[in-house]
Amino acid sequence: MSKKRDFLRKIVEDDLKSGKYKEVVTRFPPEPNGYPHIGHAKSISINFGIAKDFSGRCNLRMDDTNPTTEDTDYVEAIKDAVEWLGFKWSEDVKYTSDYFEQLYTWAVELIKMGRAYVDSLNEDEIKEYRGTVTTPGKRSKYANRSVEENLKLFEQMRDGVFRDGEHILRAKIDMNSPNMKMRDPLLYRIRQNSHHFRTGSKWSIYPMYDFAHPLSDYIEGITHSFCTLEFENNREIYDWLIDTLKLEPPRPYQYEFARLNISYTVMSKRKLLELVEGGYVSGWDDPRLPTIAAYKRRGYTPESILNFCDSIGVSKANSLVDVAQLEYAIRDDLNKKVPRVMAVLNPLKVVIENYEGSEEIEASYYPHDVPKEGSRVLPFAKEIYIDRDDFSENPKKGYFRLTPNQPVRLKYAYIIEFKEAIKNSNGEIIELRVNYYKNSKSGEDSSGIKVKSAIQWVEASSAKKAEVRVYDRLFKEELPRGIEDLNPDSLRVIKDALVEPSVDSDISDRFQFEREGYFYKDPIDYSSSNLVFNKIVSLKDSWAKKSKPNESKKEERRREPKKVQIDGEVTPMSKEEEAKFNRFKDELKLNFEVSNTLARDEVLSNFFLEALEYYSRAVTIANLVTNDVARELKQKESSHLKYSPKDIATLASMIDKERISTKIAKDVFEIMSCEGREPESIVKEKGLEQISNPDELLPIIDDILSKNSDNVKKYRDGNQKLFGFFVGQVLKATGGKANPKVANELIKDRLDSKD
RNA sequence: UGGGGUAUCGCCAAGCGGUAAGGCAACGGUUUUUGGUAUCGUCAUUCGGGGGUUCGAAUCCCUCUACCCCAUCCA
Numbered sequence: 001m002s003k004k005r006d007f008l009r010k011i012v013e014d015d016l017k018s019g020k021y022k023e024v025v026t027r028f029p030p031e032p033n034g035y036p037h038i039g040h041a042k043s044i045s046i047n048f049g050i051a052k053d054f055s056g057r058c059n060l061r062m063d064d065t066n067p068t069t070e071d072t073d074y075v076e077a078i079k080d081a082v083e084w085l086g087f088k089w090s091e092d093v094k095y096t097s098d099y100f101e102q103l104y105t106w107a108v109e110l111i112k113m114g115r116a117y118v119d120s121l122n123e124d125e126i127k128e129y130r131g132t133v134t135t136p137g138k139r140s141k142y143a144n145r146s147v148e149e150n151l152k153l154f155e156q157m158r159d160g161v162f163r164d165g166e167h168i169l170r171a172k173i174d175m176n177s178p179n180m181k182m183r184d185p186l187l188y189r190i191r192q193n194s195h196h197f198r199t200g201s202k203w204s205i206y207p208m209y210d211f212a213h214p215l216s217d218y219i220e221g222i223t224h225s226f227c228t229l230e231f232e233n234n235r236e237i238y239d240w241l242i243d244t245l246k247l248e249p250p251r252p253y254q255y256e257f258a259r260l261n262i263s264y265t266v267m268s269k270r271k272l273l274e275l276v277e278g279g280y281v282s283g284w285d286d287p288r289l290p291t292i293a294a295y296k297r298r299g300y301t302p303e304s305i306l307n308f309c310d311s312i313g314v315s316k317a318n319s320l321v322d323v324a325q326l327e328y329a330i331r332d333d334l335n336k337k338v339p340r341v342m343a344v345l346n347p348l349k350v351v352i353e354n355y356e357g358s359e360e361i362e363a364s365y366y367p368h369d370v371p372k373e374g375s376r377v378l379p380f381a382k383e384i385y386i387d388r389d390d391f392s393e394n395p396k397k398g399y400f401r402l403t404p405n406q407p408v409r410l411k412y413a414y415i416i417e418f419k420e421a422i423k424n425s426n427g428e429i430i431e432l433r434v435n436y437y438k439n440s441k442s443g444e445d446s447s448g449i450k451v452k453s454a455i456q457w458v459e460a461s462s463a464k465k466a467e468v469r470v471y472d473r474l475f476k477e478e479l480p481r482g483i484e485d486l487n488p489d490s491l492r493v494i495k496d497a498l499v500e501p502s503v504d505s506d507i508s509d510r511f512q513f514e515r516e517g518y519f520y521k522d523p524i525d526y527s528s529s530n531l532v533f534n535k536i537v538s539l540k541d542s543w544a545k546k547s548k549p550n551e552s553k554k555e556e557r558r559r560e561p562k563k564v565q566i567d568g569e570v571t572p573m574s575k576e577e578e579a580k581f582n583r584f585k586d587e588l589k590l591n592f593e594v595s596n597t598l599a600r601d602e603v604l605s606n607f608f609l610e611a612l613e614y615y616s617r618a619v620t621i622a623n624l625v626t627n628d629v630a631r632e633l634k635q636k637e638s639s640h641l642k643y644s645p646k647d648i649a650t651l652a653s654m655i656d657k658e659r660i661s662t663k664i665a666k667d668v669f670e671i672m673s674c675e676g677r678e679p680e681s682i683v684k685e686k687g688l689e690q691i692s693n694p695d696e697l698l699p700i701i702d703d704i705l706s707k708n709s710d711n712v713k714k715y716r717d718g719n720q721k722l723f724g725f726f727v728g729q730v731l732k733a734t735g736g737k738a739n740p741k742v743a744n745e746l747i748k749d750r751l752d753s754k755d
Numbered sequence: 756u757g758g759g760g761u762a763u764c765g766c767c768a769a770g771c772g773g774u775a776a777g778g779c780a781a782c783g784g785u786u787u788u789u790g791g792u793a794u795c796g797u798c799a800u801u802c803g804g805g806g807g808u809u810c811g812a813a814u815c816c817c818u819c820u821a822c823c824c825c826a827u828c829c830a
Contacts, residue, residue, distance in 0.1 A: 232824070315768070591808095596807095627815060
C-alpha cells in the first residue's frame, strides 16, 4: 500500500482498526447520462484505489433512477473508462434499477410508519411551500392523509393511475429545518410515459437520488460512500433514512471530498454537452476534451491519469489544478516508455551539395538514459528536409541551430554548414543549399567541429507524408465561463508533415518526435496509406520561453503587499452581558478578551461562576473555562460533561501551586473529560507532578544536547527557531513532566554558555 | 439573510501544541548528439485578518473576512 494517506484513507483505516467493519466496500456510482471525464477518473481512482489498498471491494453501480436522461451508450462509456484505467469491479455491474422492488417496499414501510406521505401539490406550490434559505417552509395540507389513504394512493401511483406531476411521495421530516434538503424531501415521482433503458415501461414511478442512493449503498453492503462536496447537505437525509428504517448494521456512512477542476477546461456535464452538441468539438472523444474517451483517443496512458490523480491528493478544499500538472504526468510516463523518432512538422528542403550517393544509418530508438533496447535504420542522401524553425537568417541571441555562420549536426548523421538560401519572389526561403563535413559522421567524428545543437531531419525520397493534429488548450481563459472563452487555435491540422519511414511499423503506437513532443497514431483515422498523428503533449521547451521576451522579467518577485482586511461589526452586548463583562474585567481582573468571551456565553459563564465557589483564583479558572471547557461545549451539552466545575477548580489550583505544568494540565483535562475522574486521582496515579529540580533536569538536557550536536551548532549559528525543538525534546524525554519554564532557562543557559 | 463547508508558497498538498513535508510551476548550475531526460541548488521567519490561552500556536479559544454548496418532481 502506498504510504500516502489522505483523509478518506485515514477514516477507512480507523474503521478497519476499530473493528467497525471487517472489510471495506466502496462503490463508483455514476448516473449514465453523459461521458465520464477526468473528474470521474478522480472518483474512480479514489473508490477503486481505496478498495484495492485495503483489500476490499468496489462496485460499479449505474445510478439509473431518471429514465428521461439516461442511456445505455453512456453505460458502455463508463464501463470502458473504468476498464481502461485498469480497475475491476466486484461481481457484475450493479444498477439502482435492480433494486426498484426493494426500494418500493421500504417506501411503503415509511408510509406505514407515518414518516412518508403522498403530496398532491403542484410543482410551483411545492416550491413555494418549501420556503427559502432564510424563511421557514410550511407543510402541505396533504401531509395529514391517513396511512391507509397514502398507501392506496402510492399503490395507484405505481399502477399508473395518475399523470406525471399529479402526486409525489415525500418524507415527513421538518418543513422548518435550516437544512433545505430536510424540508420533506421528495422520494418518488411519477414518470408515466418515459422509457427506462433497462426496465422499459414496467415502472410508472421512479425513486429520487436522496431515497435511492443511501438504500442502494445499504443493499450492496457498502461501508464507505464517497461523494463530492455538493452532497454535504444530503448527508442528513442519508442518515435519516437508514436510521428511520432501522436497518440492521453494518450500515454505510457518507464522506465528501472536493470535485476536480483543471485550469483551461470545463468539467460540467452541461458545458461538455454544449460543446459536443454545438459542434465546437468533433465528438465526446475529441482530444481537446477532458473526457476519458478523449484522453484515450489523444494518446494519454491510463497510468498517467492515475499518477495525476495520485499527485493531486484528496481534500475538502475547492481547488483549481494547473493543467501543467496533468501534462507533467503524461510526459513523465511517456519519457520512460516510448521510442524516439524523427519527424519534420514544418519541412524546409535542404540540398547537401557536396554529398553524392546514399547510405543507411543505424539509430537507437531510445536515448542513453532510457534503459530500453531497439534501433532502426535511417536512409540518408543528398536531399533532406529539416524544420523551418531550425534555420534562421537573422538569429536571435542564444539561437543554437543552423545559421549562415553556425553549423549544426543532423542528428545521428553529419554536421552541415550553410551555403545559400534560395528564395521565391516574395523573399521567402524555399530551399537551403549546404555542405557537409565528410569526417563528421555521428560516432566516428574526427572533424573537431563543435556544434551547439543537433536537429532532426528526414531523407526526402523515403520520408512519409503525415497528417499531424496539434492540440492546444480548448479555452483561452484559466477559468472558462463557456463557449465565449474558446481558444480559436485549439486545433491546428498539419497536412504535410514528414516522418521517417520506420514510424509506420508496429513497434509502437506512441512516439516521441524528437525535439517536438509525444504523438499517437490516431486510433480511428490512422492507416498505412494515411498516417494521422495526434499530438499528446509537447516536450518542455525552455528555448521557446527564453526567446519570447514579452511577459519577461517584470513580474520578478513582485510580492503583493499584504491586503489590509477590514474587520466587520461585532454584535453589541446585551445589558446583562455587559454587566457580567464589567464584573469579570474590573472585579475579577480578567483580561478583556477572556471577560468578553465569558460574558457573551451564558453556559460558559455559569460554569465559570460555579467553579469560582471552590477556588478563588479567577484568572486560572477563567482561562481553563474559556479555552478547554469551551472546546468541549462546542460539541456537547453542558450536562454531558464528565467533570464538574469543582474539578476544574481543583485543576486550576494544582496549576497555581505549580504541582503540574500547564502542559500536563491539558493531558489531565483530556482524561477528565474522557473518563470522568477527579484530577487529583489522575495526577497521583500517573505520577504527573512536574519536575522543577535543576539537578534532575540537567543531566537530561545535557544528554539531549549531546545527541543533537548538529542542531546545537545550527542554533548557535543563529537559528533561534530551534530553541523550541530542544524544549520539546526535554519534555518528551520526561514524559511531559519537566517544568517547561525551568527547562527553558536551563537550556538557554547551556546553549549560550558552553562552546 | 438561515444552514452546511473551506482557507497553509503562483498551483495542488502534508501537518492535529515542540525544527513549516512533498509534487507541479518558476529560476540558476552540472550532464547531455533531444534547448528533452537526469541531477544539484534557490523558492513560506510564516499558515485568510485581529485578539486571547501557553515556556512554546498553522494546530486550542474568541472574533472578523473571503470563497463554495443548499430553495430541480436532476444526480
